[in-house]
Amino acid sequence: MMEGIFKKLMEETEEERSILRGNQSINKAIYTNLTSDFVIQSEKFLKDDLIMIRKHPRYIDFPKHSHDYIEMNYVYHGEFFQKVADQPIRLKKGEILLLNQHIEHELKACKKEDIIINFIIHPAFFDYIVTNLSTGFIQNQMLQFLVNSMFDFNQKGEFLYYPVSDSNRIQDIMNQLLLEMMNQSLLAKSKIKFLMGLLIIELIEQKKNQTATPIKNEQHSFLNDVFLYIEENYRDANLQSLATKFNQNVYWVSRLIKQLTNQNFKDLVQEKRLLVTKNLLLYTDLSMQAIAEEVGYENVSYFYRIFKQKYGMTPRAYKLELMKTE
Structure with a gap:
């Protein structure tokens, strides 16, 4: 099976055949509609998808450029030789480089035997990971924190290098991704999303092992305690009670939660309450008034308003939709 993939990847694409015929300039129209800066646009590849996998074109240098998406080179x-933010980098077989959408890099021409796979990933995919690959409030929030730690979505150009050629788990996931890339089945796109989610989790673990510090360990411990407190006290959780638990003032606890999660304490409590609400709607026949009180809301109108803001419909309409899908 893998021999078949290698044989397929060794074949020249139309773009590579054009280069071999003597066209030694990049056809920018393939990559961007912009006429000034060379910014590769996700709309050229992703369409309505969150991820696209393609072989990097060989035989030609690629000029300095950036992109409006997360790129992964495998x-x-x-x-694979490239210069990232003017820093020379040589990637060997099995290694991975992740680049955010604000960094520039230029690429040296690949030889025939150099097979590089580019993953074009919309930043929204990381919301998909948190939503679909975590179960329960604590797992959801901790995964969100880890993803945010890994990908700093500000205006700063960053890259992450992973020398993971000896990681059997990561190489196995990569091989599965390539198999699905070649697969035209209806489920291939869904499989790619979940495999990529698993890959990101493995890379998070790799990065944590490489760069773990006492400070980061303390941060993880702090967040675990915060999430556990909310899990156990979401009906009447409040910052003063949480601050007392840490022997700190309210401002310190509030600021650190915001710094680490990019959410306010109130937002985290609300997220937990709404998750419980969904379970009560699905598995009980409680009235909306009873559900609101059960999750900690005395004002039913406010309960309706925040639920609709989150899910785009009232709790009653949401329950009806759930009943239709059973």
Whole structure:
């Protein structure tokens, strides 16, 4: 099976055949509609998808550029030379490089035996990971924190290098991704999303092992305690009670939660209450008044308003939709 993939990847694409015929300039129209800065646009590849996988074109240098998406380079065979933010980088077989959408890089021409796979990933995909690959409030919030730690979505150009050629787990996931890339089945796109989610989790674990510090360990411990407190006290959770638990003032606790999660304490409590609400709507026949009180809302109108803001419909309409899908 994998031999078949290698044989397929070794074949020249139309773009590569054009280069071999003597066209030694990048056809920018393939990558961008912009006429000034060379910014590769996700709309050229993603359409309505969150992820697209393609082989990097060989035989030609690629000029300095950036992109409006997260890019991942994976060396399937051979090696890959590039300059990222003016820093020379050589990727060897099995290694991975992640680049955010604000960094520039330029690429040296690949030889015939250099097979590089590019993953074009919309930033919204990381919301998809948190929503679909975590279960329960604590897992959801901790995964969100880890993803935010890994990908700093500000205006700063950043990249992450992963020398993971000896990681059997990561290489196995990569091989599965390539199999699905070649697969045209209706489920292939869904499989790619979940495999990529698993890959990101593995890379998060790799990065944590490489860069773990006492400060980061303390941050993780702090957040675990915060999330556990909310899990157990969401009906009447309040910052003063939480601050007392840490022997700190309210301002310190509030500021650190915001710094680490990019959410306010109130937002986290509300997220937990709404998750419980969904379970009560699905598995009980409680009235809306009773559900609102059960999750900690005395004002039913306010309860309706925040639920609709989150899910786009009232709790009653949401329950009806759930009943239709059973």
